[in-house]
Amino acid sequence: MSAMTLTDVAAPAKLNLFLHIVGRRADGYHLLQSVFVLIDWADTLHFERRADGRLQRHDLTAPLPADDLCLRAARALRAASGTSFGADISIDKQVPWGAGMGGGSSDAASTLLALNRLWDLGWSRERLMALGLSLGADVPFFIGGQNAFVEGVGEVLTPLALPRQWLAVVKPAAGIETRAIFASPLLARDNKPDKVAGFLVDAGIQSLLDGYGINVMQPPAESECPEVTKVARVLQERFGNSRMTGSGSAVFARAGTGHQPLASLPSDLPEGWVGRMCRSLEEHPLRGWASD
Template sequence: MLLALARAKINLALEVRGRRPDGYHEIVTVLQSIELADVLTFAPAEGGLFLEVSGEPVPKANNLVLRAAECLRQATGYRGGAFIRLQKNIPVAAGLGGGSADAAATLVALNRLWRLGCPEEFLERLGAEIGVDIPFCLRGGTALGRGRGDELTSLPSLPALGVLLVKPFYGLATAAVYQEFDLHLHPPRYPAEEVTHWLYKGEWRLAVKSGGNMLEEVVFRRHPELRRLKEELLVAGAFYAGLSGTGPTLFALFPSWEEALDKAPVFAAQGWRVWVTTTARRGIRLFRGENDAATFTG
C-alpha cells in the first residue's frame, strides 16, 4: 500500500495576456505549494479502478483521480487496477488546485505501485493533457508558469511562511471567471515578472509584496464582500493578501504559522471558512505502509 500527500497551491502572481488559439488563456503565474493537503491511499486491485472519497464533497463526474489513473494505464499499456481512497481536505472549486493535486499524486503513486518506471518528464507531459495545474502539482515548491501555466521554471524557494486561507461557502467555476474577464478591458500589469525578479535577488519579502492577480477585479466586481475581506486581512497584519487562482479563496501571508493561527478566529467568527497552513517546498509526498508504519519513499 502507498500513501500520498497531495498539497494545494496558491498563486503569488497571475497575469492574463489574452486568449490562445486553443481556447485557453495565455498566462504568466508564480505558483507556490502549501502544506494543506489531501491524503490518498493506493492498493493493487483486480478488475479495474475503484475510488472511495471522504471529507469535502467532490463531484463524481469527470473525477481527476480516475482520469489520471486511466490515462496512465492507457499511456503505458498496464492492465492491472487499483483501489484508491481519497480523504478530501482541500476545498473544491476554491482556486487551490485540489483536483490537480489529487491527479498528480495519483500519477506518482501508481507509477510506483505498478512499477512502471516512468520518468518525471513523462508524468508532467501526461498530466498537462489532463489539467493545466497538474505539472506544477507534480513539481511543487515555487515556480514560474507560462503558456497555459504548465510551462514551468523552478524558482528560489520561499521560507516557511504562515498562510491563512479564507473562503466563502460558495465556489467559483474557472471557465466563468475567465469568460467574465474577456468582457472587459484591463490595464497591463506584470506582477509575475516582479515577483520572479525579487526571488532571484533573494528578497522574498519584496517578492511577496509585489504579487497580484489580474482576475481579482473580475471576482471582486461580482463579489464585493471579497474585496472587503482582502482589506481586512491586510489590516489584520498580513504582509500580503490576494485571490488564489480564480478564487473565491483569499490567502494571507504572515511571518509564521503561529501568527496566522492567531488571526484565524477573527475571520471564522465572521462566518468564513478558514484554514491555517504554511508554504511548502514540494508538491507530492509519498509513503509506503509497512506494518502499520509509514516510510517515506521520496
C-alpha cells in the same frame, strides 16, 4: 507500506503569489505568468492495487463528482501505459472546491505519481507531466514538485527556492467557476510579461514576500462573488495585506517568515467560511516519487 498499497499519500494545495495574464494563444487559451507556492493544506489519498484492472474511488469525507480528475488521471495513465492493473483510490478531501487552490489538480498529480509507483511503471517526471497537462493546466506544477515561476498555460516551470512563510488562507462559503472569470469584461489580459531572469534580478524573492504584482482575476471574482471582497477586507484588517489565489474564491494574507505567524486567524469567521494558518512547503511531499 507494501507493494500492494500506498497509504497517507499527500496532495497539497497551492497559492498564486501573483497572477498576470500576458496574452492568448491562437487556440484561445490564456498565457499567464505567476508564482505558485505549495502549502500544507492537503488532501490525503490511499491506494490499493487491483489485479482485475478496475478503478474505483471511495470518498472518505465530502462526496466528489462521479468522474473527478483523480479517476480521469488513473484512467489516462492506465490507457497510456497499457498496464493490466487497476486500483481502489480513497480520498480524504480537505482542500475546498472552487477555491483557486488547485485541489483537484493536486489529487490528479498525486494519483499519477502514486500509481506510477504502485503499478511499477517507472515513468519519468517529464513523461508524467506531459500526461498531466492533458488533464489540466495546474497538474504539471504539482508533479514537478517545486515552488515555481509559471508561464504558458501553466506548463512552463522555473523552480524557485523560496523561504518558508506563514500564509493565512480563508475561503468563503461560495465558490467560483473559472469559466465565469475568463468570460468577464473586467479581466485584464494585457499585462506586460516578465522574463524570468529579469524578474529574479529586478523583483527578487523578497518582493514576492512583500506582495509583488497583482492577481488580475480578483476584480472579476469580486464582481461575481461579493464574499471575496468581504474575506479580503477581513484579512487586510488583520494582517495588513490580502490577495485572492487563482480564480478564487479563497483569499490569503502573508503572515511572516518567523517561527510564529504575525497574527492568528480571526476566531469568529462567518458560518460557511473555512480558514487555516498554513505554512508554505519547500517541495512537494512526493517530490522523490518520479525520476528526473
